[in-house]
Amino acid sequence: MTSIRDNRLYIGVFSADELLERFGSPLYVYDAATIRERFRVLRDVLIFPDTDLHYACKANTNVAILRLLREEGACIDAVSPGEVYLALYAGFAPDRILFTGNNVTDEEMAYLLAQRILINIDSLSQLERYGRMAPGTDISLRINPDTGSGHHDHCITGGPDSKFGLCLDQLDEIRALSDRSKLQVVGLHAHVGSGILDAEPFMKAVDALLGVVPYFAHLTFVDFGGGFGVPYAPDERPLDIRDFGDRLSSRFRDFCAAYGRLLRLKLEPGRYLVAEAGTLLTRCNTVKTNRLKTFVGVDSGLHHLIRYPLYNAYHEIVNASCVSGELLVYDVCGQICESSDFFTRNRSISCIREGDTLAILNAGAYGFAMSSNYNSRPRPAEVLIDGDKAQLVRRRETFEDLLRSQITD
Ligand code: LLP
Numbered sequence: 001m002t003s004i005r006d007n008r009l010y011i012g013v014f015s016a017d018e019l020l021e022r023f024g025s026p027l028y029v030y031d032a033a034t035i036r037e038r039f040r041v042l043r044d045v046l047i048f049p050d051t052d053l054h055y056a057c058k059a060n061t062n063v064a065i066l067r068l069l070r071e072e073g074a075c076i077d078a079v080s081p082g083e084v085y086l087a088l089y090a091g092f093a094p095d096r097i098l099f100t101g102n103n104v105t106d107e108e109m110a111y112l113l114a115q116r117i118l119i120n121i122d123s124l125s126q127l128e129r130y131g132r133m134a135p136g137t138d139i140s141l142r143i144n145p146d147t148g149s150g151h152h153d154h155c156i157t158g159g160p161d162s163k164f165g166l167c168l169d170q171l172d173e174i175r176a177l178s179d180r181s182k183l184q185v186v187g188l189h190a191h192v193g194s195g196i197l198d199a200e201p202f203m204k205a206v207d208a209l210l211g212v213v214p215y216f217a218h219l220t221f222v223d224f225g226g227g228f229g230v231p232y233a234p235d236e237r238p239l240d241i242r243d244f245g246d247r248l249s250s251r252f253r254d255f256c257a258a259y260g261r262l263l264r265l266k267l268e269p270g271r272y273l274v275a276e277a278g279t280l281l282t283r284c285n286t287v288k289t290n291r292l293k294t295f296v297g298v299d300s301g302l303h304h305l306i307r308y309p310l311y312n313a314y315h316e317i318v319n320a321s322c323v324s325g326e327l328l329v330y331d332v333c334g335q336i337c338e339s340s341d342f343f344t345r346n347r348s349i350s351c352i353r354e355g356d357t358l359a360i361l362n363a364g365a366y367g368f369a370m371s372s373n374y375n376s377r378p379r380p381a382e383v384l385i386d387g388d389k390a391q392l393v394r395r396r397e398t399f400e401d402l403l404r405s406q407i408t409d
Contacts, residue, residue, distance in 0.1 A: 013388055014385060023390075026299055027383060047249040056270030060369050064393035084111075095116070102164055109130055119140065136181070136184075144164060149193045149196050149198075154310065185219065190205050192225065196227045210222070210252075221266050228241070228272040233314040276364065280304060282357075287353070295331050300335070301334020302374070303379075305360060306372075317360050318350075321353075329346055
């Protein structure tokens with residue numbers, strides 16, 4: 001959690017300035033207490049006997065965070081064999097990992113089979129190929145519930161425009177294909193989008209997915225995916241998580257009662273667990289003005305946090321070295337050779353001087369995870385704060401890392 005002391009920003013017991021002093025800039029900092037708290041809140045609002053929270057680790061795959069959530073009792077939603085590999089490395093048992101991939105190759109399925117990971121089948125093609133590779137095994141189905149929602153068009157994963165999942169009008173074909181290969185459908189899954197702050201669209205998808213349950217006689221679970229948003233901008237209201245938990249639990253309880261069988265309830269939160277726990281710290285090195293603008297140049301950019309250029313996403317930006325000073329209007333930009341390389345435009349921030357530390361808040365989800373080496377820039381280091389400990393959990397990349405996979409002779 002962040003706080004302000006002596007006009008400086010603190011993350012836990014450490015000031016942002018001292019963290020940059022100690023670990024260098026730029027730096028991703030994660031607060032363990034916030035992640036634990038979010039996990040517990042979500043677990044506690046679901047009043048249903050058999051519930052699994054699968055952390056959607058695409059949001060942040062730092063192994064320290066994976067381990068922390070494993071210790072809390074999380075399972076994993078993995079989107080790639082690489083994520084499965086990291087989850088296994090972090091100590092998750094194979095039966096606590098569910099794989100939901102898109103356009104999955106036979107080689108990838110062979111890896112998942114070898115690791116004994118349950119797969120959410122995403123297309124008829126995949127169903128047929130998987131049936132040939134592994135007849136008689138268990139599968140789960142990702143269904144496109146024909147409805148979607150998200151904080152940006154790029155983050156809507158349900159409805160006819162979405163490339164994800166099997167369609168509601170393919171159920172007969174799905175059954176025929178699974179019967180042919182004696183595949184047992186043990187789970188149903190839907191994920192309608194990301195950054196949802198209103199329970200209504202989510203509940204619409206819940207209803208659509210529950211409508212599919214009677215088609216399959218051997219189900220053990222229904223997985224409603226993730227997508228629970230967090231407020232980024234000051235005018236955004238948080239999702240009423242208690243109300244959401246009540247509605248989902250009672251809807252599912254009533255459904256199971258009418259259906260005559262208790263199924264497991266699964267969810268796949270990513271952002272909700274880690275977004276607010278993460279801060280990107282970066283140092284201002286250049287303040288530049290023209291007749292219209294004041295540009296604040298920092299030692300980071302879209303290669304470290306791409307959410308503003310990609311989704312016009314809002315991140316709170318604090319001058320961590322001087323939290324309350326005269327408010328001035330800035331465009332905060334990075335070092336990348338792209339005109340979209342901004343963290344914000346026209347934002348009032350406490351007067352920034354060269355050398356100040358800027359804190360870009362709520363950067364724990366889809367921050368480092370979407371980073372790149374564009375412009376041959378190394379990625380930043382990552383630090384996990386837990387109580388009075390600040391532990392380096394990923395070293396800063398070096399120039400040698402830029403050559404690591406290149407064949408140069
Ligand atoms: N399950 C599935 C199958 C997903 O595809 C996703 C996210 C999640 C769960 C977790 O969603 P969450 O709870 O984190 O919203 N890069 C975007 C977000 C893309 C999300 C992709 N899928 C962003 O920065 O806003």
